[in-house]
Amino acid sequence: MYPIFKPLRSIFKSYSSKEKKLIIALESIVGDKPYNLDLYKLATQHSSIAKASGFGIKLSNERLEYLGDAILGAVVAELLFQKFPFKDEGILTEIRSRIVNRESLNNLGKKIGINNIVEFDAHKKTSLSHKSLYGDTLEALIGAIYLDKGFIACKKFIIKKLFAHHLDLDEIIKDDPNFKSRIIEWAQKQNKELKFETVEIKTEKNYKEFTSQVFINGQSLCNGFGLSKKKAEQDASQKTCVQLNIP
Amino acid sequence: MYPIFKPLRSIFKSYSSKEKKLIIALESIVGDKPYNLDLYKLATQHSSIAKASGFGIKLSNERLEYLGDAILGAVVAELLFQKFPFKDEGILTEIRSRIVNRESLNNLGKKIGINNIVEFDAHKKTSLSHKSLYGDTLEALIGAIYLDKGFIACKKFIIKKLFAHHLDLDEIIKDDPNFKSRIIEWAQKQNKELKFETVEIKTEKNYKEFTSQVFINGQSLCNGFGLSKKKAEQDASQKTCVQLNIP
Known part of the structure; x- marks a missing residue:
């Protein structure tokens, strides 16, 4: 049967074949x-092919990526909050970052x-952006869905689409070489x-070296080192796990 | 007129006077x-007075704070995205962190x-948590509002309540003059x-937040924040200029 409320767009606007391809890919x-x-369309434009708009900004997906990143962060935060009612915020933050x-x-x-x-320019693409x-x-697409359909639909x-089919949450949680979350869980228990x-x-010319220290009940235990705060804390946690026989 | 759908709660549950006070404060x-x-109630419980629940977790507002932080981040991200259609994502991220x-x-x-x-224990409170x-x-309260009333109401x-009355966005955005050079000049004189x-x-996924501190004659003065060392120093300098009346 012919739909009664056919979107105006599809009556008044005819799509190019490239647009039709995009619509089919998006539906899938x-x-x-x-x-x-x-x-x-904007969400698919990598900065390597960005054209300048009339307003002095590049038409690339980077602004949508910024938005999508924040929306994704909020949705994952709530997902973990609801799924693990008895895990504390340190562990939830840690799982989220994974x-x-x-x-x-x-x-x-x-x-x-x-x-x-x-869409990107393979010649301009640096190894980092690759x-x-x-x-x-993906983050830009999430930003586009949020603006197009609202928070509930985006969530x-x-x-339902992204995580349910393509992410094994249990595997992510189980697969835990992470000493920091081990020690957090231990301290909680x-x-x-x-x-x-x-x-x-320590600031060197090209990098910084962080030293982190673990304190338990106010008493300092192990020091850890690394090129980021996270790595230094992980190192300190590993040493603490060994010292205190935390499994 | 008597409301037809009076909440069940108000029929079956009578509040303690402490709860009534909280309701009045929350309404305001x-x-x-x-x-x-x-x-x-949970959102008001600082970890210093947290009681252990039967499930091995402390009943404090820290999980709600984790959730509220993510929701707030998403709402501010969108607010700035909509308000500044011609600013790039780097600037939006920078304003957001301010x-x-x-x-x-x-x-x-x-x-x-x-x-x-x-509610907190003034004796246990460390200077950091203060x-x-x-x-x-506030973040925990945002988490509670989100769970209680959904994303749209929380946004x-x-x-409308938090920012419109208490935050001068234009003031935040106004380009800073160079406070660091002012303070250097002043110190020399x-x-x-x-x-x-x-x-x-503080290392986040897509950015780092720096905290810089100004020391004058070895004495620590103001803290500043920013997405680069330079910006954090600029922020700390501005506060020092205000505190010491440096023109």
């Missing part, structure tokens, strides 16, 4: 027709077929107060 | 009655009266020893 990725196709880190998002982007819609091309575009896309402190930041 | 802060008061940094949130928390609802007590509780609270130190680097 998002599971739904776009309302405002322009948003999605889901939304650059590598994980890039893999997710590849899995859902972002490679079929992203590592995050699909992940960045549904992230949880033992009812001990745990604190990490960055006690030194 | 949030501008709306809570549906699930338990969420808001709005949601620890000090700014703490001030906002104080302004809307978080001090009237937060600096963020109101800001952290409305943040934009006054023959004082001036030092800047990066005291903290």
